[in-house]
Amino acid sequence: MFNYLYDIVNLNFGEEVENNWSVWDYDKIAIGDRYYMVKLGVGATGIIGTGFIDSSPMKGEDWSGKGRKIYYVNYEPTMMLNPDALPILSTTTLASRIPGFEWDYGHSGLVLDQADGELLNKLWEAFVEEHRAEFEKKATCGRYENDYIYWLRK
Template identity: 40%
Template structure:
């Protein structure tokens, strides 16, 4: 599974600020995007979209590429011949015209200096090592800023929690020593790694309506996950 970086400058793109805000408000999909490195793009590859240009810049989407690349007419007035697109589906979207803090090009450059995060060709693949660092940085950023979801400044689908990279799941489990952060029970301590796949960091979107939560991701066992949202949120607010 490869990771591609898409760039978006709403001042020059056919995907304008107005289209973004309409899609964000309606929960609609972006559709497709152009890829500079198009030969090896595959379904289920990962993309990050970085807003560049004027205004608040940084990562505005993470999601999945849902098609191979295909040739089509140029979206710009340049009428370039070799333009390829792929369909994309965002798992998480951050509105840069809101109060949401941004994972900026400056922060990205400090963590991953061997890539130009300020712009350039859209649809370039980064190395697996870079992708691993980027995932870790991005999920830590989401985890530290749950209030942007409460305010409606960012959205995510269930796929975001389902697609948590394994190494990030392990780090999140480690901070509570593999125990449920609601009841304290640990399947791992009792049964070892045999039930590892059934126990991972998760949170219900409805719980995000509790603005006092300090994190986005909590380690919640399957039994507690079935508890009514209000009760579960009240327990988490005391953590």
């Protein structure tokens, strides 16, 4: 989680951050696809970030040291939330609205089918709208090292 918060601060300073992540469904991912980053484990679980894939999958070294075939993609975030400072779209909500997907299981880069992907986009848009005032307040709080939120607004 530390690097994630560090990335929020650096992106808010306008710095380049190298973002890549291992992906399970590498053969189903393409440049321009939307991604959602889900936090699992201790504490609040749910979507903590979103953005777009900006590279084709690339074979790389297994981060776990197990010698598995691993692919990575680069991604460009448009929103990153600190789950200790702001609400996140919970895995409980996600599981109730999109029950055919294992929200509490930890494989990176799983791809939703088209219908579930469209539903997730709508759920996310509604979630952001519901919390817009709080997100705006944290995004413009004037904190020197803002690790609350990164929000690329057009």
